[in-house]
Amino acid sequence: MIVGMSLTNGEISGVAADMDEGRARERDRRYVWHPWSPVGGADQDRPVLVSGQGYRVRDAAGREYLDAMASAMNASCGHAHPALIAAAERQMSLLPHFDLSVGTHLPVGRAAERIGALLPQGLDRTLFVNSGSEATEAAVRIAHNYWTNKGEPRNRIVTFAAGYHGTTYVAQHLSGLPTNAVYGGEPFPVTRVRPSLPPRELRRPEALPVLVEEFERAVLDGTPPAAVFVEALLNVGGGVILPDGLLRALRDLCDRTGALLIVDEVFCGFGRTGRMFGFEHDGVAPDLVTMSKGLSGGYVPFAALTTTEAVYSSFAADPLIGGLRYGHTTGGHAVACAVACAVLDVIEERKLVEASAVLGEQLLAGLRPLLDHPEVSDVRGLGLVATVECARPEAAADLVAGARAHGVLLRRQGTAVMAIPPLVIDESGVAELVRVTGQALAAL
Numbered sequence: 004m005i006v007g008m009s010l011t012n013g014e015i016s017g018v019a020a021d022m023d024e025g026r027a028r029e030r031d032r033r034y035v036w037h038p039w040s041p042v043g044g045a046d047q048d049r050p051v052l053v054s055g056q057g058y059r060v061r062d063a064a065g066r067e068y069l070d071a072m073a074s075a076m077n078a079s080c081g082h083a084h085p086a087l088i089a090a091a092e093r094q095m096s097l098l099p100h101f102d103l104s105v106g107t108h109l110p111v112g113r114a115a116e117r118i119g120a121l122l123p124q125g126l127d128r129t130l131f132v133n134s135g136s137e138a139t140e141a142a143v144r145i146a147h148n149y150w151t152n153k154g155e156p157r158n159r160i161v162t163f164a165a166g167y168h169g170t171t172y173v174a175q176h177l178s179g180l181p182t183n184a185v186y187g188g189e190p191f192p193v194t195r196v197r198p199s200l201p202p203r204e205l206r207r208p209e210a211l212p213v214l215v216e217e218f219e220r221a222v223l224d225g226t227p228p229a230a231v232f233v234e235a236l237l238n239v240g241g242g243v244i245l246p247d248g249l250l251r252a253l254r255d256l257c258d259r260t261g262a263l264l265i266v267d268e269v270f271c272g273f274g275r276t277g278r279m280f281g282f283e284h285d286g287v288a289p290d291l292v293t294m295s296k297g298l299s300g301g302y303v304p305f306a307a308l309t310t311t312e313a314v315y316s317s318f319a320a321d322p323l324i325g326g327l328r329y330g331h332t333t334g335g336h337a338v339a340c341a342v343a344c345a346v347l348d349v350i351e352e353r354k355l356v357e358a359s360a361v362l363g364e365q366l367l368a369g370l371r372p373l374l375d376h377p378e379v380s381d382v383r384g385l386g387l388v389a390t391v392e393c394a395r396p397e398a399a400a401d402l403v404a405g406a407r408a409h410g411v412l413l414r415r416q417g418t419a420v421m422a423i424p425p426l427v428i429d430e431s432g433v434a435e436l437v438r439v440t441g442q443a444l445a446a447l
């Protein structure tokens with residue numbers, strides 16, 4: 004039973020016409036184009052969700068689920084958090100937004116100041132956009148333009164082939180994941196590092212020299228790159244944990260070649276890996292950081308990128324406006340900025356980063372014995388992101404379906420089954436997640 008669910012049963016029956024699962028599915032099948040989904044509704048049994056509270060969500064038929072996907076891996080403060088709703092309502096009634104290319108508003112400065120205070124010294128100039136993909140898009144353009152501004156044009160980007168940085172044309176072009184191949188020409192050169200070691204071996208110390216050598220080759224062979232663009236943990240690439248020291252080595256490589264180090268914290272940022280940012284595990288300071296998901300906790304679309312004074316001030320050389328020729332109508336939306344500040348309050352007050360580290364260890368310890376199952380090839384985790392890698396994609400799909408039948412929503416990316424619960428999950432939620440995943444695996 005969900006305590007304090009935002010919709011009571013009475014309210015649900017009061018709007019029964021809209022809550023009817025069958026009608027919702029029919030409308031969906033007829034009118035909605037779902038992203039990353041087969042045409043024709045071959046996956047029509049997707050859950051029809053109507054409300055949420057904390058780390059649980061409820062569907063139109065009244066079934067409850069432990070949301071071990073944190074929605075789109077972004078509901079870090081959980082669902083229906085009163086402080087986040089209040090922050091949105093307050094700002095909505097004061098001033099929803101004002102164009103930041105003309106004026107400014109109070110929440111944008113507050114949000115930028117708060118983000119700057121969390122990042123390493125020197126990273127305090129923030130541009131706000133609406134999605135992780137837009138943050139990637141802006142980061143690549145900024146990296147390219149930075150070199151043009153300096154009078155030494157560079158446009159090559161070095162990245163992981165199994166990295167994922169979003170779904171605009173530019174963002175998708177970075178990735179070498181098969182589903183991310185873009186149609187049409189190459190907008191700029193990208194060198195994608197394909198590690199010679201399998202994902203389950205990449206977190207070991209012995210993988211470090213191998214990966215460093217592969218990145219050195221990618222950076223040093225060819226024209227000098229504008230930037231090295233990486234995640235601190237490969238999320239969509241399968242929850243792949245990288246060896247300690249890799250980001251330090253990439254920092255060094257960038258310092259030697261002048262390339263900007265861009266770390267994509269869209270997924271890892273704001274506590275997901277048990278640190279405020281994923282790069283903190285390696286103690287490095289990137290030149291540019293992209294952020295989204297956990298920044299607004301999924302309450303409103305929001306993303307940011309923060310960079311250094313050196314990068315920012317280089318834009319004074321732009322011949323047309325003496326600044327950045329990039330921006331969106333709703334970038335730095337006042338409601339989103341206000342929600343982000345409230346999210347940061349919740350993270351601090353509830354010590355969610357520390358909780359992510361402690362509960363993440365419990366989650367991993369609970370899931371590790373699943374390695375004995377013949378369908379499981381690896382169990383890995385960092386903070387509150389745990390991955391059970393299956394030997395076959397079919398087994399991964401069955402595991403996710405079995406867990407859902409028992410009230411737990413897991414995420415599947417190829418053969419990787421991922422548990423990414425809201426950071427507000429508690430010990431009993433972790434125990435339930437472990438138990439149901441184990442039961443679903445045993446039933447395969």
Ligand SMILES: Cc1ncc(COP(=O)(O)O)c(C=O)c1O
Pocket residue numbers: 134135136137139167168169170234238239267268269270271295296
């Ligand atoms: C690491 C990373 N970067 C970028 C993105 C793209 O963000 P969005 O879906 O908000 O465009 C994602 C989305 O999953 C991501 O995991």
